[in-house]
Amino acid sequence: MIRVLVVDDQELFRDGIAMLLESQPDLELVASAATGEEAVAAAEASRPDVVLMDIRMPGLDGLSATERLLTAPVPPGGAAPRVIVVTTFRRDEAVARAIRAGASGFVTKDAHPEFLLAAIRTVHAGQAVIAPAATFDLLARFSQPVREARPDLIAALSPREKEIFLLAAKGLSNAEIAADAFVEETTVKTHVGSILAKLGLRSRVQVVAFAWEHGLVG
Amino acid sequence: MIRVLVVDDQELFRDGIAMLLESQPDLELVASAATGEEAVAAAEASRPDVVLMDIRMPGLDGLSATERLLTAPVPPGGAAPRVIVVTTFRRDEAVARAIRAGASGFVTKDAHPEFLLAAIRTVHAGQAVIAPAATFDLLARFSQPVREARPDLIAALSPREKEIFLLAAKGLSNAEIAADAFVEETTVKTHVGSILAKLGLRSRVQVVAFAWEHGLVG
DNA sequence: GCGGAAATCCTCCGAAAGTCGGAGGGGCGC
DNA sequence: GCGCCCCTCCGACTTTCGGAGGATTTCCGC
Numbered sequence: 001m002i003r004v005l006v007v008d009d010q011e012l013f014r015d016g017i018a019m020l021l022e023s024q025p026d027l028e029l030v031a032s033a034a035t036g037e038e039a040v041a042a043a044e045a046s047r048p049d050v051v052l053m054d055i056r057m058p059g060l061d062g063l064s065a066t067e068r069l070l071t072a073p074v075p076p077g078g079a080a081p082r083v084i085v086v087t088t089f090r091r092d093e094a095v096a097r098a099i100r101a102g103a104s105g106f107v108t109k110d111a112h113p114e115f116l117l118a119a120i121r122t123v124h125a126g127q128a129v130i131a132p133a134a135t136f137d138l139l140a141r142f143s144q145p146v147r148e149a150r151p152d153l154i155a156a157l158s159p160r161e162k163e164i165f166l167l168a169a170k171g172l173s174n175a176e177i178a179a180d181a182f183v184e185e186t187t188v189k190t191h192v193g194s195i196l197a198k199l200g201l202r203s204r205v206q207v208v209a210f211a212w213e214h215g216l217v218g
Numbered sequence: 219m220i221r222v223l224v225v226d227d228q229e230l231f232r233d234g235i236a237m238l239l240e241s242q243p244d245l246e247l248v249a250s251a252a253t254g255e256e257a258v259a260a261a262e263a264s265r266p267d268v269v270l271m272d273i274r275m276p277g278l279d280g281l282s283a284t285e286r287l288l289t290a291p292v293p294p295g296g297a298a299p300r301v302i303v304v305t306t307f308r309r310d311e312a313v314a315r316a317i318r319a320g321a322s323g324f325v326t327k328d329a330h331p332e333f334l335l336a337a338i339r340t341v342h343a344g345q346a347v348i349a350p351a352a353t354f355d356l357l358a359r360f361s362q363p364v365r366e367a368r369p370d371l372i373a374a375l376s377p378r379e380k381e382i383f384l385l386a387a388k389g390l391s392n393a394e395i396a397a398d399a400f401v402e403e404t405t406v407k408t409h410v411g412s413i414l415a416k417l418g419l420r421s422r423v424q425v426v427a428f429a430w431e432h433g434l435v436g
Numbered sequence: 437g438c439g440g441a442a443a444t445c446c447t448c449c450g451a452a453a454g455t456c457g458g459a460g461g462g463g464c465g466c
Numbered sequence: 467g468c469g470c471c472c473c474t475c476c477g478a479c480t481t482t483c484g485g486a487g488g489a490t491t492t493c494c495g496c
Contacts, residue, residue, distance in 0.1 A: 115336050122333060130348050158472060171427040174453070187474055193454065202391075203482085204453075205423055209389040212430035376442060391482070405444050411484065421452090422483075 002124045005048035005081070006032040007039040007065065009057045013109070017052060020113050027120060036060025040068050048081050050120050053103070055087045055094060062087075063094075063101045070102040082123040086116075095130070105129040153214050156198050164191040168204050169211030220342045223266035223299070224250040225257040225283065227275045231327070235270060238331050245338060254278025258286050266299050268338050271321070273305045273312060280305075281312075281319045288320040300341040304334075313348070323347040371432050374416050382409040386422050387429035 004027055006017045014032045021027045031046040033039040037060050043051060051069065055062040066083045074080050084105035085098040098106050104123045107116060119129040154162055167177045174192065178185040192204060201207055211217045222245055224235045232250045239245045249264040251257040255278050261269060269287065273280040284301045292298050302323035303316040316324050322341045325334060337347040372380055385395045392410065396403040410422060419425055429435045 112336070112339070114332065115340065118330070118333050118336050121330070160473065169427075171421075171423045173421070173423075183473090184475060186476060189454070190474080193456095196454080202454095203389070205386075205391070205426055206389040208423055208426040209387070209430070212427070213436070218430070378443065393482085401443085402445060404446060407484075408444080411486095414484080420484090 001028045002026055002050060002120060003028050003030045003046070003048045004120060005030060005039070005042055005046060005051045007034075007036070007042075007051060007057070007062065008032075008054040008086070009034045010054075013054070017116075020117065024117060027117070036062060036065030036068075039065045040072070043069050043081055044072070047075075047078055049124050051081045051083045052086050052116075052120075053083050055085060055098075063097050066098070066101040066103055084119055084123055084129070154199070154216065157195060161191050161195050161198070164188060165195050165207065165211070166217065168192060168195070168207050169217045171208060219246045220244055220268060220338060221246055221248045221264070221266045222338060223248060223257070223260055223264060223269045225252075225254070225260075225269060225275070225280065226250075226272040226304070227252045228272075231272070238335065242335060245335070254280060254283030254286075257283045258290070261287050261299055262290070265293075265296055267342050269299045269301045270304050270334075270338075271301050273303060273316075281315050284316070284319040284321055302337055302341055302347070372417070372434065375413060379409050379413050379416075382406060383413050383425065383429070384435065386410060386413070386425050387435045389426060 004017075004021055006014050006029060008014050008017075011034075014034075018029050018032070021029045030048050031042040033042045035057050039051070039053065039062075040060075042048075051066075053062040053066055057065075060068075062085060066085065069083060070080055072080070082104040083102070084107060085094075085101075085103045086107055086109060087094055088109045095106050105119050107119050107129065111119075122129050154165060157165060163181065164177060167180055172180065174185050174188045177188045181188070192207075195207065196202065196204075199207070199210060201210060222235075222239055224232050224247060226232050226235075229252075232252075236247050236250070239247045248266050249260040251260045253275050257269070257271065257280075258278075260266075269284075271280040271284055275283075278286075280303060284303065287301060288298055290298070300322040301320065302325060303312075303319075303321045304325055304327060305312055306327045313324050323337050325337050325347065329337075340347050372383060375383060381399065382395060385398055390398065392403050392406045396406045399406070410425075413425065414420065414422075417425070417428060419428060
């Protein structure tokens with residue numbers, strides 16, 4: 001049995017979830033809460049496997065409650081619950097915050113019931129789910145910058161040069177790099193010179209831009 | 219009825235999908251294909267609503283086939299099919315490519331049947347789905363950089379200074395900026411000087427890092 | 437009209453960065 | 467062993483930068 005906790009300030013929504021869960025042989029509603037504070041207490045008392053967490057609630061909001069739930073100490077033998085953030089409106093920012101808060105899932109209330117049930121089971125299985133409606137935002141964000149790390153671009157550099165490269169990319173001066181790498185400044189200059197030559201750059205300023213552009217720092 | 223096309227070089231997988239779809243009253247398997255070329259032809263002939271597309275196939279692979287499907291002209295009154303990319307191994311790169319190819323969904327073959335069914339219905343409803351297993355990659359990528367544009371940070375700069383700032387952030391030297399902005403190099407120096415003072419930086423190298431760090435270039 | 441901000445240009449200076457040639461030592465392959 | 471590459475360092479030179487002066491014009495607001 002998957003033990004579920006529902007957190008939502010709307011009684012109607014909680015009741016709906018209760019009925020939905022009752023119809024499933026493998027799901028069990030162990031508690032419900034109407035505020036973030038109640039949610040934290042209920043989670044501690046009933047140790048659910050999965051928490052359905054609304055965002056907009058009086059008092060402690062769902063995202064903050066999620067953070068607390070996931071940072072709270074777990075008793076020996078227990079495990080932190082998986083949190084699915086449930087919200088009415090899909091908003092880009094909310095998805096990002098939910099993910100940062102440590103939620104395993106993000107679904108909207110307009111999702112089909114079977115999708116919600118599938119999400120509970122999937123999350124309980126240790127995987128993550130992003131709701132259809134919210135996925136578009138993710139996709140949009142994901143498909144645009146896509147600045148992937150390209151370590152291959154500095155593959156031509158010798159180990160020491162890579163090291164110097166990364167330090168220079170952080171904005172350090174030759175003297176600072178020298179201190180950091182325990183060598184003389186002249187040595188740093190030599191390395192920087194060959195780095196510039198190998199990468200086809202003209203100044204350390206371009207090194208910084210190059211590094212950021214190709215995801216080698218950040 | 220949602221018309222489905224299955225594309226996979228494994229006959230067993232196609233048969234499994236066929237059986238799964240048969241058990242659903244609202245889903246209908248209208249065609250199947252074993253290669254990318256067949257998929258494109260089958261899609262044109264049977265005009266499915268949703269295409270389940272494997273990636274690894276002999277000949278035209280699934281991602282390329284997806285691109286073709288979605289860029290192909292649609293007959294009047296028709297609509298391009300929604301494509302769900304199905305693959306055995308979740309790979310970060312594959313997700314990214316699938317999204318870029320225009321796929322509406324990405325699921326792995328180890329997903330529960332009901333998840334796949336839910337995905338078909340959701341995608342047909344015009345939304346997007348990312349499979350649990352692949353979502354983790356997205357989450358990881360999404361939750362780390364999240365470097366949002368902060369134009370407010372250079373709000374203190376005058377218009378001309380902002381201009382110079384952006385040119386300097388690209389790695390240009392004073393002389394290059396001067397040529398680009400049709401002013402003397404001394405003027406550029408003056409501007410750079412006040413930029414550094416206003417932003418609390420010590421060199422143009424830090425300007426580059428600052429700009430990238432806060433999403434002002436890229 | 438007057439103050440102030442912005443933009444343009446100048447000179448002078450010191451510090452940092454980059455270039456060039458040279459040079460010694462260590463490791464690795466043929 | 468010999469060549470090759472890497473790492474280390476040196477000195478001297480040129481260029482670029484950044485800072486500190488000062489100067490002019492324009493434009494805007496009070």
